[in-house]
Amino acid sequence: MRKNQYQHQQIALVTGSSSGIGFETSLHLAQNGIYTYASLRNLSKSNEILGYAKKDNLPLQILHLDVTDKDSTSEAVDKIIAEKGRIDILVNNAGYLLLGPLEQLQINEIKEEFETNFFGMIRLIQQVLPVMRKQGYGRIINISSLAGRIGFPLSSAYVSSKFALEGLVESLRYEVQPFGIQVCLIEPGVVKTNFINNIKLGKSVVTSINDSGNNNDSSPYTEIIQKRISAFKPRFEIGSSVGEVADMVLEAVTSESPKARYLVGEDALKMMEKRKSTTDEEFARIVMNSVLGKNN
Numbered sequence: 001m002r003k004n005q006y007q008h009q010q011i012a013l014v015t016g017s018s019s020g021i022g023f024e025t026s027l028h029l030a031q032n033g034i035y036t037y038a039s040l041r042n043l044s045k046s047n048e049i050l051g052y053a054k055k056d057n058l059p060l061q062i063l064h065l066d067v068t069d070k071d072s073t074s075e076a077v078d079k080i081i082a083e084k085g086r087i088d089i090l091v092n093n094a095g096y097l098l099l100g101p102l103e104q105l106q107i108n109e110i111k112e113e114f115e116t117n118f119f120g121m122i123r124l125i126q127q128v129l130p131v132m133r134k135q136g137y138g139r140i141i142n143i144s145s146l147a148g149r150i151g152f153p154l155s156s157a158y159v160s161s162k163f164a165l166e167g168l169v170e171s172l173r174y175e176v177q178p179f180g181i182q183v184c185l186i187e188p189g190v191v192k193t194n195f196i197n198n199i200k201l202g203k204s205v206v207t208s209i210n211d212s213g214n215n216n217d218s219s220p221y222t223e224i225i226q227k228r229i230s231a232f233k234p235r236f237e238i239g240s241s242v243g244e245v246a247d248m249v250l251e252a253v254t255s256e257s258p259k260a261r262y263l264v265g266e267d268a269l270k271m272m273e274k275r276k277s278t279t280d281e282e283f284a285r286i287v288m289n290s291v292l293g294k295n296n
């Protein structure tokens with residue numbers, strides 16, 4: 001069993017464990033001896049992860065948790081404390097991509113994006129901090145993105161939620177390090193998950209695409225939207241594996257001196273290298289070619 005400096009079995013809480021990165025990370029932590037609460041907002045999706053956990057007799061328990069619901073987050077944390085008396089690791093993972101040009105996104109759609117990707121993470125951080133502070137130990141691992149470092153067309157809501165997370169973590173680190181709490185960002189490039197199937201298109205964006213055959217009311221963004229959507233699928237087919245992200249989370253959890261940021265995937269590493277060596281104008285061309293295909 002993996003122990004912290006107090007020689008307890010470590011206790012982890014992961015959000016968004018129904019699929020993708022959260023699913024794999026929950027199993028990976030449990031496979032490494034960490035008692036893992038794999039949380040889902042929809043418990044009817046728990047059979048697959050429970051099947052793996054039972055087959056290998058892993059220390060993993062399912063928990064209901066919707067990150068947009070204050071009561072749900074506090075009930076989940078209270079249950080863990082009642083059962084285990086501590087929380088050593090929080091993996092803030094739940095999130096989705098709202099796609100569309102900013103002009104066509106509704107404010108309530110952008111607020112919903114932030115409710116999950118940003119305020120959802122804050123809710124959990126605020127719930128676990130008093131516990132970790134009393135323990136004098138904690139690791140808070142936040143799944144950001146390459147999109148937390150650079151912007152992409154038609155992703156302004158998602159990108160800004162991840163940029164906000166990056167700023168939050170960069171500031172929070174100073175506040176909590178004196179209490180033995182480390183806060184990290186995981187920044188994957190494209191990862192093969194259900195993410196692509198769970199993309200939300202803004203309502204007005206859907207309407208404008210549907211109207212694109214109608215000459216009277218065609219959207220000025222239709223062409224770029226269609227290029228972006230058709231360029232998505234091939235990019236996801238060659239993305240990193242969830243295992244690479246889960247390995248990086250484990251590295252952040254177990255390292256004696258965890259880094260502030262962990263980039264994951266060749267695509268993310270290459271883009272950040274290019275970002276450092278190009279002007280804004282040169283880099284904008286690289287981004288356009290990368291996400292819309294050549295000759296965009």
Ligand SMILES: NC(=O)c1ccc[n+]([C@@H]2O[C@H](COP(=O)([O-])OP(=O)(O)OC[C@H]3O[C@@H](n4cnc5c(N)ncnc54)[C@H](OP(=O)(O)O)[C@@H]3O)[C@@H](O)[C@H]2O)c1
Nearest residue numbers: 016018019020021041066067094095145190191193194195
């Ligand atoms: N895949 C990528 O290319 C990529 C790249 C960089 C960063 N990321 C980040 O990685 C994280 C995980 O994404 P993924 O790729 O694993 O996608 P995914 O397969 O779509 O998984 C997303 C998870 O988040 C959950 N979720 C969404 N809203 C929630 C809420 N309100 N409360 C609790 N859970 C909620 C989903 O639950 P349901 O099943 O109930 O919907 C699902 O379990 C996200 O933060 C994403 O921004 C992904």
